[in-house]
Amino acid sequence: MKREDIAPPYSAVTQHEIFPKPQHDEIARFNFLANFNRFMATALGPANKRAYDSRVLPKFIQEMGRKPENRFEIRHAMNDDPWHQFWSALKRNSMEMRQQNGRALVLRQIERLKDAASSYNDPNSANSSHLELDENITIPRYQSAVDIHCMPGSYHGEEVEGDISAGANYDCGIFATTAGGIGALSDGGGQALVEWIRKERPGWAPRRILDVGVTVGHNIVPLALAFPETEIIAIDVAAPVLRYGHARARALGADNIRFVQANAEDLSRWDDGYFDWVQTTMFLHETSGSALPRIINEGYRVLANGGLMFHLEQPAYTDAMPLYEQFIRDWDAFNNNEPFWSSMHSLDLNKVMTEAGFAPENLFEAHVKAVVDREIFPATADEGETEDHGRAAAWHAFGAWK
Ligand SMILES: C[S@@+](CC[C@H](N)C(=O)[O-])C[C@H]1O[C@@H](n2cnc3c(N)ncnc32)[C@H](O)[C@@H]1O
Structure with a gap:
């Protein structure tokens, strides 16, 4: 096993003031899960491709007289393969164990965490x-119909009055899911945004930023700290993540973010052109086919002329992406309670943006990769990313200037 295949220890996670305090066995479980995820991605995952090439594809061709035409045909064929079934069951169980460990850890100290957040x-x-x-x-159906990526109660479920448990669980477990790939504060995306905008528009200081679907603020806090004079409004439909996120931001020294419970499909409380920057990070794939265009339309309306709309998303399934890779990236849609994941990849997002009003010549794609946390990774750790389903590596970064 190569050194970069080993996940950093859970002790590398920054335990800010309202972070749930893990005990020995909870830490051990997260350490196991982080390395289990790495092991599945680097050692077990590639055997899915071997199963496909050596068994599943030849059988498909024999039966159908042709190769699979899309990722769905590959999925149906692979779902009968014993190795893929084994790998898939392990991966689903790893997601469930991560949620159970995080929830148990949070719920046993819920009162202390609530008090810390309340202050x-x-x-x-x-x-x-x-x-x-x-x-x-009203929580939209695409958020309430399933427990998104196996989180019991999704982002909005409440166990007690004034609950913060969904936020605390999200915060303490994401390090294990990403095997530390987005850093000690799980903010590698936000740090990448700061780096990107500083290169793209040196000296630009937006007056107001809207962050849509903020969750606990992993990726907006770096922007807030980089632009302390900027007024930032971060919205989400789910109260438990907002309560936790606001307290977390303040515990980390970011005092310029308003956390507002609102549905991004209706931003009518903000005037046309109110924001200089409308940002979404790992958000659009958790909406729906009808909500996504509404959100982009509203974002366009509240964006000032000359302003920036920017999205960091899962890698797009381009025509250049092999069908097998599209299939393996689709795993989350069918096994990890991510109902819109697959269909979003079939949407023409450039069309959605231009239909909202952006001029086609103002659309762009950018290369944005998570900033690697050198405190916890050895210098070569960002190399050799293989089958990680895009969680912590390069993103589909796209947007437009208005
Ligand atoms: C995957 S998380 C986003 C992660 C976050 N942006 C970050 O950088 O860490 C999706 C979030 O979007 C929120 N959400 C989903 N639909 C929404 C909507 N229509 N309006 C506002 N928030 C929404 C969910 O409650 C959830 O917290």
Whole structure:
């Protein structure tokens, strides 16, 4: 096994003030899961391709007289293969174990965590950041119909009044899911955004940024710290992640983010042109075919002329991407409760952007890769990414200037 195949230890995670405190066995489980995920990606995963090439594809050709025409045909054929069934069952179980470990850890200290978060979320505080909840919000069906990536209760489920457990669970377990690939604060995407904009528009300081689908703020906090004078509004439909996210941001010294409970499909509380930058990070694939265009349309409306809309997403399935790779990347859609994942990859996102109003010549794609946390990774750790389903490596980064 190569050194970079070993995940960093859970002790590398930054335990900020409202981070749930893990005990010995919980740490051991996360260490196991991080390395199990690495092992599945680097050692076991490639055998899926061998099973495909040596057994599944020849059988398909023999039966059908042709090669598979799309990723769905490959999935149906692979679902009968014993190795793929074995690998798939392990991977699903790893997702479930990650959620169970995180939830057990959080729920046993829920009162302490709630108190810690409340001290930062006090509405009477003189601080310029705020938490604004809306108890009348309707959670969209695409969020409530399934437990997204096996999180019991999705992002919005509440166990107790004023709950923060969904946020705390998300925060403490993501390191294991990504095997540390996005850093000690799981903010490699946000750091990459800061690097990207500094190169793209040196000296630009946006007045206002809207972050859509913020969850606990992993990727907006680096922007808030990089642009302390910028007013940032971060929205989400789910109260537990907002309560946790606001407290987490403040515990990390970011005081310029308003965490607002709102549905991105309706941004009518903000005027046309209010923001200089509308950002989504790993968000669009968790919406729906009808919601996504509405969200882009609203984002366009609230964006000022000359402003930036930018999306960091899972890698797109281009025509150049082999069908086998499309199939393996689709695993999450069918086995990890990510119902929109596969269909989003079939959408022409450039068309959605131009239909919202962006000029075709103002659309762009960028190369954005997670900033590797050198504190926890040896210098070569960002090389040799293989089958990681795009979680921690290069993203589909695209957007437009208005
Ligand atoms: C995968 S997470 C996004 C991760 C986050 N942007 C980050 O950088 O870590 C998706 C989030 O979008 C939120 N969400 C889903 N649909 C939404 C909508 N229509 N409006 C606002 N938030 C939504 C969910 O509650 C969830 O917290």
